[in-house]
Amino acid sequence: MHIIHNLNNLYQHRNLIYTLVQRELKARYRGSMLGFFWTFLNPFLLMVIYSLVFSVFLRYSDPAIQPYAVYLFSGLLPWLWFSSATIESTASLLEGGNLVKKVIFPTEILPIVKVLSNLVNFLLSLLMLIPFNIYYLYISKTANTLYKPFSLSLVYLPVVVLVHLAFIMGLALLLSSLNVHFRDIFQLIANLLTFWFFLTPIIYPKETLLNGSAMMRWQYRLNPLAHITAAYQHIFFYGRTPDLAALAKVFAGSFVLILAGYWVFDRLRDSFSEVV
Amino acid sequence: MSHKYAIKIDHVSKAFRRWDRARKFLTLKSALLRGELLHSLRDKKDAFYALRDVSFTMQRGTTVGIIGRNGSGKSTLLKLIAGITKPTSGRIIKNGKVSALLELGAGFHPEISGRENIFINGIMLGLSRRELRNKYEEIIAFSELGDFIDAPVKTYSSGMYMRLAFSVAVNVDPDILLIDEVLAVGDKAFTDKCMDKIYDFKKRNKTIVFVSHGLGTVEKLCDQVIWLDKGAMAGKGDPIQVVESYLMKMAEDEDKRLQDQEHKQQCNDAEQDSLYEETCQHTGRRYQVEVLSQPTAANPYPRKRWGSQEVTIDRVSLLNKAGQKKSIFRTGEDITIRMDYQAKDTIRSPVFGIALFRNDNIQIYGTNTFIDRFDIPAISGKGTVDIAIRQLNLLPGVYFLDVAAHTEEGFPYDYHFRLYSFKVYSHLEDVGIYRLDHRWRKGHQADEKTNHRPV
Numbered sequence: 001m002h003i004i005h006n007l008n009n010l011y012q013h014r015n016l017i018y019t020l021v022q023r024e025l026k027a028r029y030r031g032s033m034l035g036f037f038w039t040f041l042n043p044f045l046l047m048v049i050y051s052l053v054f055s056v057f058l059r060y061s062d063p064a065i066q067p068y069a070v071y072l073f074s075g076l077l078p079w080l081w082f083s084s085a086t087i088e089s090t091a092s093l094l095e096g097g098n099l100v101k102k103v104i105f106p107t108e109i110l111p112i113v114k115v116l117s118n119l120v121n122f123l124l125s126l127l128m129l130i131p132f133n134i135y136y137l138y139i140s141k142t143a144n145t146l147y148k149p150f151s152l153s154l155v156y157l158p159v160v161v162l163v164h165l166a167f168i169m170g171l172a173l174l175l176s177s178l179n180v181h182f183r184d185i186f187q188l189i190a191n192l193l194t195f196w197f198f199l200t201p202i203i204y205p206k207e208t209l210l211n212g213s214a215m216m217r218w219q220y221r222l223n224p225l226a227h228i229t230a231a232y233q234h235i236f237f238y239g240r241t242p243d244l245a246a247l248a249k250v251f252a253g254s255f256v257l258i259l260a261g262y263w264v265f266d267r268l269r270d271s272f273s274e275v276v
Numbered sequence: 277m278s279h280k281y282a283i284k285i286d287h288v289s290k291a292f293r294r295w296d297r298a299r300k301f302l303t304l305k306s307a308l309l310r311g312e313l314l315h316s317l318r319d320k321k322d323a324f325y326a327l328r329d330v331s332f333t334m335q336r337g338t339t340v341g342i343i344g345r346n347g348s349g350k351s352t353l354l355k356l357i358a359g360i361t362k363p364t365s366g367r368i369i370k371n372g373k374v375s376a377l378l379e380l381g382a383g384f385h386p387e388i389s390g391r392e393n394i395f396i397n398g399i400m401l402g403l404s405r406r407e408l409r410n411k412y413e414e415i416i417a418f419s420e421l422g423d424f425i426d427a428p429v430k431t432y433s434s435g436m437y438m439r440l441a442f443s444v445a446v447n448v449d450p451d452i453l454l455i456d457e458v459l460a461v462g463d464k465a466f467t468d469k470c471m472d473k474i475y476d477f478k479k480r481n482k483t484i485v486f487v488s489h490g491l492g493t494v495e496k497l498c499d500q501v502i503w504l505d506k507g508a509m510a511g512k513g514d515p516i517q518v519v520e521s522y523l524m525k526m527a528e529d530e531d532k533r534l535q536d537q538e539h540k541q542q543c544n545d546a547e548q549d550s551l552y553e554e555t556c557q558h559t560g561r562r563y564q565v566e567v568l569s570q571p572t573a574a575n576p577y578p579r580k581r582w583g584s585q586e587v588t589i590d591r592v593s594l595l596n597k598a599g600q601k602k603s604i605f606r607t608g609e610d611i612t613i614r615m616d617y618q619a620k621d622t623i624r625s626p627v628f629g630i631a632l633f634r635n636d637n638i639q640i641y642g643t644n645t646f647i648d649r650f651d652i653p654a655i656s657g658k659g660t661v662d663i664a665i666r667q668l669n670l671l672p673g674v675y676f677l678d679v680a681a682h683t684e685e686g687f688p689y690d691y692h693f694r695l696y697s698f699k700v701y702s703h704l705e706d707v708g709i710y711r712l713d714h715r716w717r718k719g720h721q722a723d724e725k726t727n728h729r730p731v
Contacts, residue, residue, distance in 0.1 A: 015399050015404065015405055016399050016400060019395060019396050019399045020383075020396065023383075023385055023388065023392070023396050026387075026388050026392065027385045027387045027388050030387040030388060030428070031387055031428075098379065098382060099382055099383055099400070100360075101355075101360065101378075102360070102376070102378040102379040102382050103360075103376070103378070103379075103382045103383065103400050103401075104358050104359055104360060104374065104375075104376050104402070105400065270361065270362045273355065273360050273361045274292060274293070274361060
């Protein structure tokens with residue numbers, strides 16, 4: 001079978017994937033003074049901005065999502081993985097044009113590397129939750145009884161990450177190959193992602209959508225990232241078991257997306273070296 | 277592996293689409309729905325053929341060179357063999373692991389050190405981690421980068437960049453190695469080191485496919501040569517023969533171009549004619565001088581013609597062995613200079629002469645019928661005088677030719693000063709003005725005295 005052959009070929013190139021992910025991570029902050037520390041500093045600064053805007057300027061304080069910093073982080077860090085992986089992988093084939101044209105290797109490696117390097121970055125940035133949780137739990141002793149950061153539900157993390165990964169991977173394969181022919185996609189994607197970000201309950205609790213209009217409820221149901229984000233929040237903030245049924249549906253959808261993305265990628269594969 | 281051949285190219289054509297916006301959607305649709313990305317190109321209107329019906333079989337362990345001018349499809353063929361692009365029609369069968377050196381330093385990241393880039397680049401070229409670790413020190417030593425190996429690649433000079441890239445590249449160990457024009461980097465010493473590595477490959481019975489403009493290298497290195505012209509196979513086989521016919525074709529094309537150029541030049545010059553009179557130093561007779569061109573950067577000596585016109589040289593032709601008119605010759609070719617003259621009355625004892633100059637005005641040779649004691653008692657009307665030169669061993673360059681008809685005392689009937697030029701090419705790389713007829717021979721070494729064998 002064609003796809004089995006391709007998967008095997010990909011497996012043969014695992015060393016290349018590994019090395020390229022390593023290169024990506026090494027090169028990202030090389031030359032900057034703070035270096036690898038930016039992995040933590042970037043989401044931290046973003047968190048500070050959102051906290052300032054929502055808690056201080058807009059005086060938005062839902063007691064159910066206090067401490068807000070931890071709540072925000074629980075959804076924001078996975079989102080940052082999703083958005084940067086999507087943007088970078090969309091551009092990956094054009095960016096790696098020289099490799100596509102001059103080196104023998106399966107080109108799907110380029111978007112895959114972008115997804116995986118951002119995954120590593122994401123997993124590392126999760127470490128930031130530890131000092132924040134320690135502070136809110138033991139030093140400032142937050143009153144919110146729903147807030148249970150260190151719980152057994154953390155064992156579900158790999159499952160959630162896997163579902164999330166499947167979704168991102170499918171999208172990455174689809175967008176990267178289409179972007180070779182329609183470069184408008186890359187221009188559009190950043191704006192779409194901003195819109196998507198606000199549709200997803202990251203800076204506000206999902207109840208805001210569920211208690212809202214019928215359209216908002218439908219939007220929540222159909223948004224795969226809403227379910228994935230909710231799962232992360234369950235694990236990191238509420239200490240509850242994520243909605244496994246919803247995750248299973250998202251995974252099934254993501255699996256179809258991967259197949260579709262791979263199919264499109266494979267059909268367009270031969271054109272890459274000529275068009276990039 | 278029981279296959280005799282390493283690569284079989286079977287009626288391969290490659291068409292590229294001239295992309296235009298309107299058709300893009302149609303193409304994408306058919307590509308997705310019917311997988312027709314390549315086949316829909318049969319619609320010839322918007323297809324450009326980079327390769328047409330090329331067939332070739334490369335035996336295991338041979339080194340094959342691909343030559344041809346720019347845009348002839350050499351690199352496309354290499355990419356097809358590598359599998360980076362797919363043929364529009366025909367097929368390519370490969371037996372063995374393929375590595376392609378189409379670009380040096382593919383995958384180098386400017387921000388990270390040379391040491392780290394060795395790993396990435398090596399793996400991209402198909403080396404395993406273990407192989408890389410084993411060869412690590414060797415690669416670093418080969419690159420001659422010294423302490424710079426730990427500096428980010430962006431700080432490298434282009435020479436250092438290329439050296440590092442090549443050091444990794446020569447350590448790949450495939451069954452089939454594809455090389456595209458990458459040998460032309462670095463100083464002489466480094467290039468020699470790289471050539472050694474390539475010879476080493478040859479010795480280990482690897483198959484090498486090699487695209488190059490360095491015809492000397494191709495002749496030395498390759499067992500077989502493919503010559504591509506506008507995407508079609510124009511010749512294949514023995515390197516010396518194929519390179520020879522390629523050079524001849526190139527020269528012919530160049531010849532045509534030069535003739536066109538000369539024609540234009542003459543049209544331009546016609547506007548700049550000027551006439552004046554001069555007196556002959558030997559006889560005191562006066563004659564007219566016609567200046568045909570002003571000095572230019574390409575030709576710093578004005579083209580002139582002077583003389584009494586009692587005899588005129590109406591046409592000068594440079595002929596090859598077969599009697600064809602040419603303005604480009606290969607070093608060592610036989611050449612005949614033919615002068616078509618016309619004498620108004622009967623002229624007794626005319627002298628015809630020639631002089632050859634290099635483009636920096638160094639006279640290479642000059643002679644005439646008087647010096648050579650070639651007696652022409654009298655001429656009248658039209659006729660020709662030939663001077664046949666056996667083996668014109670001039671080295672590549674542009675040369676100028678003067679011709680003249682004059683009296684035995686030197687009074688000019690018709691002198692053509694720098695009016696003719698021709699070009700010489702060669703595929704050898706010897707240097708100087710003139711190739712001396714020579715042979716090399718190796719004598720016995722002093723310490724071999726005791727067991728010397730007759731050669």
